[in-house]
Amino acid sequence: MDMLIKKLIDSFYANVLPISVFCLTVVASVLITTSAQATINCAGYLPNSYFERIDDDSKFAGKLIESADSSQQLEDLNGKVLLDNLTDAYILMNKYLLASKDTVSGKKYGVVTATGEVIVPFAYDDIVTEPDIYTSFIVSIDMPNGLIKQGIVDREGYWIYPAVNNAPQQRRIDNGYGNYRYAQPTQRLIEAVDVPLNLTAAAISHAHYDSDNDRDYFLIKSLVGAGKSAQVGLLNDQSNWVIAQQYDELQPLNACNGQPLYLQAISTKAFTSKMQRQTALLDQNASVIIPFAANQNIEVFNSRDSSTLFLRSDLIEGSTATGMTEDIKNDIVSAQIIDAKGKVILLSESAIVKLLYHQLYAYKQDGKFGLIDDRANMVLAPQFDSYRDEGNKVWVEKQGKMFDLATLIELD
Template structure:
């Protein structure tokens, strides 16, 4: 019984902003006139490790066909043309495994043999692109409230329908496992607290934070999260271990998701910056940044800057400032040019650095790859 307190508690918040530019908001997309399924917050495309694609490349093809009928409805047939299920609308094949469709105005999911994975009784089903291992289901009420729950790929409940907000947060390709953000008190005036739930229904992080922002989902590395509580932010891992302690006027984001070892950008902000703005990117709040640090996964500072650490437009290099002088660092945290320049100008494909009143092209100071 010791695990009961970590299983199926009360949930998470459906953050109203996309978690970062690579992630998709909760919505229905139109493509070529066909309505495709709603996507649950993040898009793992471009982030999934090679090991994931190696594992799925030999998956068998979908053993069925979607056939358009004269009345605009669709049928799912087997490869011999026998009807498996009919009277479908807006049907869509997911990853050669499932069909997500409407039937009698409600959404559901079946496999190629017609086995029902998610019953046709939901107003919306959210999925994660390129993965489709779990389904976030939604049912609206006449009062305008929406209940959400999670059903796994086998048709079992991960989290039953409740007045919570749910978002897909992370896919662990090594363990073929999903994680979700769940926020409680979502349909009330109370401020909900958010936790991180895995697809077995166990809390990796109990609902205890006002904000949880996954920083490196789907990358094949342990998940790290920026969390906010009582106007303070911190960096934790998916086991709720604190990497960067809670502090006011602090913003944290990943610095180099596609490079190992993983580094984080910690920015010190001017007074009054609310933790509710934690999910914005540092490039959007440059005027609020007083100083910055590059931090490793152990919480140790790799490099400190007296100004925002800014990425050059067309280069994998970043400017930093120490003792009034600018230098350059790469995405591994290695110093490329020591801080000895009075200023710089980034003209996209050409970068100029100023020293003693003279301008030097970046290409004359370092070898380009």
Template sequence: MHTLFKIIYINARLLIAFIFTITASTLSLTTAQATINCAGTLPSSYFERIENNTPFAGKLIEQADGSQQLQDLSGQIVMDNLSDAYIVMDSYVLAKQDGKYGVINAAGKIIVPFDYDAIQTEPDIATSFIVSVKPSDATTRQGIINRHGDWIFPLTAARIEHAHYDSDHDQDYFKMTSDQGRTGLLDDKGYWAIVPKYEAIHPLNACTGQLLYLQVSLNDETALIDQNNDVIIPFAAHQHIEAFNTSANI
């Protein structure tokens, strides 16, 4: 397995593109072009794993007034007065009730209370939910609640974004930026994979079944690290890791 990184060094007078091929601990030059592998998609192994999921044991029914009901398969009302409702991963309903968002399962059990101004989850992924509230001071606070209704990370002024999903381990990773401007990587168990110490983190291969690689920035220098915070390419100025690819044949 070869890992290919495209790194661009920029100064005022010239642009030089270097292609680095890293095999185990060996670094060498190559002229191969890098592409982003499986960007924005999930691999077939993920869909193979979920294809036998039990279908959602309920249905959403729109009412004459435009609201929605969650009914079980026999037509009994499980919960009503819903709006903006949709089924997530054949397991949950993300909806609004009385102006606030929440998440319930097919039996009507509340997973995420209807207390939030917004809830984010990735399409096809329902390991956890990023919840947001906007208090009267207009400062948005975010937190993370898992699919069992437990807090992964409590409400905070830090900015939270989904960074990566590892389908082999059914695990999510989140990029968190503190109000001091330091960014780290949190897993869906609430543990820091990378403590918040970098000025910026950019996932390069948010693909499942592979170790996550990230470009990080600190003190006007950039480096390449993996999700375990191991350094692949050391910090240097005027360095930008633009693209990433893994291939058995380069």
């Protein structure tokens, strides 16, 4: 069972990073290089709305001092030692300090604030977070025989996953008119410092940061025993399953860009009389934008503004290719550009391929090639028998003659 779990974790990490967003595998501290390393890198993708919420003038309200023996200690601004015997210390976003510390269980990582308040206890072999965000921490410990257990702690130090609650308490609530006489039961989350080893055998990856609503989303694949398939779902930072654990894979297509998250879902459930590997496009609320179908690949065509467009490609029979068109175009039979409501914007009898170094795309209708821009607007109607992209120069064929595309339209 342990080897199965290790294989499932490796497989999950290989599939959760969307090719179309060029996401990178990163670790919060460059010194942490243990097992759980899969997350997105939002650096360079976050919209201005996120950075406008950050006070650029605020500095880390403490001092990180290195001792003669190369250990480190956290001091307040008056020089009082708050935490000592630290190693690998790393300041995050001028708010947190991620570091390792020797414990009775060996070298363990944790996270504290500038005042020494423990957010993530020093109990973990690895802590993964997102560059430029640091809104949550994926923690893990290495178990014997390659088993990895993980969990998620939010920026306030409370468990997101697995969710842990105290016994119900009575909380007074406003009746809408300033009257707090009424009460209702409520659950209070538990802090990680209270139950530090609240972990489970699961493969966890940060999937998306919604900067407008300041919310995190996570892909979680529960790891199970032999003979059972591991299913992945999407969890938000309120410990709510926004997409139930029922798919083989969920591939984020537009993480961190300030828009709702869209995902390509992959499942091998019986949609017809036999088991088939099928894909669909879902949003972060589990709404189906493009229905499940076999032999299709979905990627983002354009998400520069508030209206995201998707590129849906029909693949040759039996193909399971996923990713960007440039990498799988030999498997593509035809393609469509579809908006976020599922409306077909453009049909093509071949792969819709970007011209190298130009913000133009070639498509095919009625046996002829034409050009569109990155918003699917027609630039040249289908009229060419073929085209040849040489990078800095594009040739198009019409009535047996080759023309330099730059002589027909102005190229960037």
